[in-house]
Amino acid sequence: MEKVKKERLIWLDGLKGLACIGVFVHHFFLGFYPASYFGPVLESGLGGVDIALSREPVGVLINGNFWVNVFVLVAAFLPACAIMRCREEELGSKAGTMILKRYPRLAIPVTVACAVYYVIMRILIATGGNYMDKELNYGPLEYVVHTLFTQYLKEDSTIQGSYWTLHELFAGAYFAILISIPSAKKRPWMLLIYLAAFFAFRASAPSFAACALGVFLADMVSYGRCEAVKEKLGFLRNKRTGTVLSLITILAAFFLGGYPSYVVPENIYRLVKPLAVLLSPIGIHALAAYLLVGGIYMFHSYTDFSILSSAVFRALGRICMGIYLFHLMWIELLGYWLKDKLAGSMSGNTAVLATFAVVAAGILITALVFNLLVEKPAERLLKKIRL
Numbered sequence: 001m002e003k004v005k006k007e008r009l010i011w012l013d014g015l016k017g018l019a020c021i022g023v024f025v026h027h028f029f030l031g032f033y034p035a036s037y038f039g040p041v042l043e044s045g046l047g048g049v050d051i052a053l054s055r056e057p058v059g060v061l062i063n064g065n066f067w068v069n070v071f072v073l074v075a076a077f078l079p080a081c082a083i084m085r086c087r088e089e090e091l092g093s094k095a096g097t098m099i100l101k102r103y104p105r106l107a108i109p110v111t112v113a114c115a116v117y118y119v120i121m122r123i124l125i126a127t128g129g130n131y132m133d134k135e136l137n138y139g140p141l142e143y144v145v146h147t148l149f150t151q152y153l154k155e156d157s158t159i160q161g162s163y164w165t166l167h168e169l170f171a172g173a174y175f176a177i178l179i180s181i182p183s184a185k186k187r188p189w190m191l192l193i194y195l196a197a198f199f200a201f202r203a204s205a206p207s208f209a210a211c212a213l214g215v216f217l218a219d220m221v222s223y224g225r226c227e228a229v230k231e232k233l234g235f236l237r238n239k240r241t242g243t244v245l246s247l248i249t250i251l252a253a254f255f256l257g258g259y260p261s262y263v264v265p266e267n268i269y270r271l272v273k274p275l276a277v278l279l280s281p282i283g284i285h286a287l288a289a290y291l292l293v294g295g296i297y298m299f300h301s302y303t304d305f306s307i308l309s310s311a312v313f314r315a316l317g318r319i320c321m322g323i324y325l326f327h328l329m330w331i332e333l334l335g336y337w338l339k340d341k342l343a344g345s346m347s348g349n350t351a352v353l354a355t356f357a358v359v360a361a362g363i364l365i366t367a368l369v370f371n372l373l374v375e376k377p378a379e380r381l382l383k384k385i386r387l
Contacts, residue, residue, distance in 0.1 A: 011296060012074055014308030017316025019070040020323040026064030031331055032352050036062060039263035055266055060258035065282060069210040069289040072168045076176035076214030083180035084222035095181055101387040102173050108378040113325035114147040114159055131337040160328050172211035179215055186223045202283045210286040217294055242302040249295030256288035321375060322367025330359045
């Protein structure tokens with residue numbers, strides 16, 4: 001079977017934007033309602049709703065580990081698809097360009113964001129406006145070294161808590177590119193290699209498990225294996241049946257995506273606990289990310305309807321890097337101060353809601369400006385130097 005055409009999966013941009021929003025909401029709830037993550041070991045600050053979010057399926061809405069896995073899986077899926085869909089004679093140059101481009105494409109926006117954070121922190125410390133008494137853990141030279149190299153080579157969150165995933169986004173993309181090269185001739189046995197990599201990561205580096213599943217999905221999509229399964233299983237050729245099954249797959253993804261990250265599973269999640277013992281909670285969330293992306297892809301094969309391809313979600317996708325890089329800055333450097341100020345004139349929960357609105361607006365505006373002033377010029381620069 002020939003490789004499928006090189007269509008652009010526009011909805012992936014919307015999904016990346018949605019995932020970044022999910023990570024922001026997770027960190028906001030973690031900061032203001034920590035029981036939404038740690039469960040009943042902490043006192044509820046939201047009338048029990050936050051505790052329910054820590055252990056019920058609805059918790060998928062703020063489960064940061066699930067949304068991070070979605071983002072990491074997509075970050076592996078896209079380069080793997082690019083490798084698998086190129087012509088064999090172009091494979092070497094394509095892979096080489098992607099390998100060379102990966103670092104500057106990620107490092108330029110990250111370095112700018114780290115520089116902005118450093119300047120803001122210096123100003124706050126010097127003027128006495130450091131409300132949460134945050135510290136800069138490095139001197140100027142150490143900060144530069146850490147910004148340019150260290151945080152890509154290992155999981156680290158000393159600059160910003162969310163930046164630990166830079167390692168996965170950087171190294172995970174290289175893994176996806178390199179392991180996809182042997183697949184260029186459509187070798188079916190490579191599917192077993194991807195699964196072996198998934199379980200190897202589960203044992204030694206669970207946060208990379210989604211990378212292996214992203215490459216597995218890329219192989220299924222790029223070589224028409226999904227279509228082949230559809231042809232062999234006659235009932236999948238029926239549009240209504242296929243649409244229903246794809247929706248069930250998406251619902252299963254959201255169910256697994258809500259699996260507790262910290263709380264001991266109770267209620268319905270006790271049924272999933274044996275699988276979590278085998279895969280680990282992070283493995284569960286990686287599997288959920290795979291089902292979500294795969295389910296959406298399957299849904300699109302039966303219908304043209306797509307919320308994620310709408311203008312709003314595509315816009316979120318374009319600015320998702322800025323959302324990722326700046327959301328914790330807004331929460332930590334403004335959010336806590338603003339909430340305490342507002343709490344003097346309104347109820348605590350109302351103050352949190354107002355803070356959420358201000359912080360969310362600030363993040364979106366910052367991400368938009370960052371995209372216009374940093375990301376787009378950087379992309380044009382890389383194109384000029386043919387990277």
